[in-house]
Amino acid sequence: VPIRWDEALDTLADKMVELRKNNEPEKLMYMRGRYSPASTDLLYGTLPKIFGTPNYYSHSAICAEAEKMGPGYTQGFFGYRDYDLAKTKCLVVWGCDPLSSNRQVPNAIAKFSDILDRGTVIAVDPRMSASVAKANEWLPIKPGEDGALAAGIAHVLLTEGLWSKEFVGSFKDGKNLFKTGATVDETAFAEKQTHGIVKFWNIELKDRT
DSSP states (O other), X not given: OOOOHHHHHHHHHHHHHHHHHTXXXXXXXXXXXXXXXXXXXXXXXXXXXXXTXXXXXOGGGGTHHHHHHHHHHHHXXXXXXXXXXXXXXXXXXXXXXXXXXXXXXXXXXXXXHHHHHHSEEEEEOSSOOHHHHHXXXXXXXXXXXXXXXXXXXXXXXXXXXXXXXXXXXXXXTSOOOOOTTOOOOGGGEEESSOSSHHHHIIIIITTOO
């Protein structure tokens, strides 16, 4: 039912006052989209602090800053990545569509056909995206099951001895102890550039067939 702006403001104000009276300011959450003086400085910068809620999120939380966190935590480089699509032979497009979204869309469009000519494109996505339509292989997983697929792939890589020994390291006696369902002694593995791979196997991966 359409209502006037003043009615909408009164409704919001009444709900916010109710939360404050109940000593529940944290139950207010503010989420904003792209930047503007009002949304950035006033609504995002000032309102939550005055009201007393820690729950306010910016567009960046699901966009730019989230993208930077990946290389930040894995490579120590907190910034935007640029991928070497000009030399890529196997492109795995997982839960994204570089032909129509994310950064560097024109670059992805220009390089995509060359990757198909010299290699393989594999798309993991529950929906038929533009990248899926052009990919060599499509894994149409059920929504929310990305983690199950990733754990299954990791399980196979370890049980079949397909991990990079040069980067990850290997078992001290040269025998692969990663067996389905079996717990592995952490001291039996000499790690190089990774941390806690045997512990992760024991906790998460050993049963993820």
